[in-house]
Amino acid sequence: MNSFTATPWPKDRVMPARAWERPAGMRVISSDDHLIEEPGLWENRLKGADKDRAPKYWKDETGFHLEVDGQNYDVPGLPPTFPEGREGFWDVDKRLADMDAEGIDAAIIYHGRLNSLIRMQDKEFWYRCVDVCNEWAAEWKAAAPDRLFPVALLPTFLWPERTKDYLQKLKQLGYKAIDIPVNPKGVRYNSKDMDPFWEAIQESGFPVSFHIGAYLQYSGRGSLGANLNANLMPFTGLFGQLVFSGVFDRFPGLRVVFTEGGASWVPGTLENADKVARDYATELRPKLAQMPSWYWHNHCYTTFMEDDVAMENIARIGEGRVMWSTDYPHPEGVMGRSDVIMKRIFDTVGENAARKVLGETAAQLWGI
Template structure:
């Protein structure tokens, strides 16, 4: 048998976000009435945020966030570096809109983005701290700053607060009320917290309180360094972009989704291609091992994803076609991931256009913003 050797092609590297320009405007616009919402963008926290805002003894041990003379950002906690090793921080944090709100809004305008859900850059890394009560106080400082930062343009910048009560689940209801009093309408919890079994009975107060609040819970990929040595950077990055098959399976098979039908769950930066494949396998596992599984579910696992779960894509040709073929456009969201390297800043309009070309106007409008507008009860543009 003669093997077919693929044609070798030159690799065309993508410019770093700090050097990207929005693609030339060809005049195309989404259908009238479309609100474009990127559900996953990032911004840098205020320099020296925790040093300046923590009080008393906390101030003496505050996490240190600063920028050096080369405009590279750094995080240090009690003498330990919290920078991600192996990557130049300018690659994902070098664009001015990362820290300059006016420049961010200009970039959003150039990309045709009406509203951006605004995620942290460094705050979630503090989940590594051993003192979890101190971690919670640091997150409160972050959430208060976030609310202030986004309040200047609440129709365009929607802050994603960090919920720190996974270490004290019974405090979730009160903490969520505090977040809502601040004006925060979106929230995140870690996707892979150490020593926190999300399916434990002690976590039920957290899931119940989140469901009761009506705020979708968001999971975001993280910078987890499993591999070392040759090829480790590429292997780690690729692995980190696909973490959700185990997490969603736990939420489904444990009955968390079934017991909390008002709980909406959003998976970010993992694309959509994993979803049909995972649902297919989960249903087969349930039918095959049903006699051995606890708890018993009233429906197959896929039912609960379709009822209350969502996954966001940036540029995902495979996932987009699968969403169409498996009639799952209602579970698909879109993001730019500004201004990270793996994000699509510079080509957002062409990716949005692709969504409409594949899904049509009705489903396209839902994916690029309509579903997000409903999930987060977004304020009208211009408010």
């Protein structure tokens, strides 16, 4: 009977002494880390009538909790202290100490609980909640502005005509990175109604990230594992939607990052998409200017934490199209094992490719 050793929860992980030193002059950038918003954020920052109805967000001995209009927004299935228990999640000094211990020079950092608010019914109010959170995160990075690069949630996918002005605000706040949900209810990214949205992003120069989310597709026995297994590899369909709808043909300057879904999905997806393009060429609308795999190698990137299959197939993925991350400080992240994984990447793909995977591509993509 097979057995395995359980990985400790983030709050219980001990940073070991580094067993491998990176080559001199190499800058390591984690392309997908996370921060948890400060308790009371919305109650303290919203103004006027919004303040009275602000999402309630607090921390107690059991963890972080979020409530909107009397409804509990905590993530089901896990005690909050398990996935959110690492102090560096909210204490920036301890975060920087953890980064130092693992040799992480800089990090692209996504929000924690903000994404849960997409369930709010009043979308104009939701927009204002996102806005104050983006303002807060822009202030948060001041603790180490050359190391911490928070990602702004772009809320205008519901109002494409607002996108250009909002992106200008994000630039003024000092942002380098933006993200949007994978599959927001009522939004079709392949619709021509979204063209002003994509045009504004292209014009801004921001790469746009799609980060995996928690979608509760399964219930009952084994549902936690089943949902996590599906949530962590969701991008095949989204890549096809963007390609086959002609988004990249219409907006040739668009750059897309598929975040935390690993990289081993890419070779099979590209092979299959190219086959679809050939086999159904007479019926596909719109007609594509290139094969689907061409759009990957000219527009797209993906991030991973530990993906030996991807590293063994890096020639198919593209050594400049894949970026490593720790996913700090989530349970599926690799905090505490970074040097082991970095060495394995070097041993598998060679130094030139490894330097790109571990930092150079991220630095170039986000201009950091």
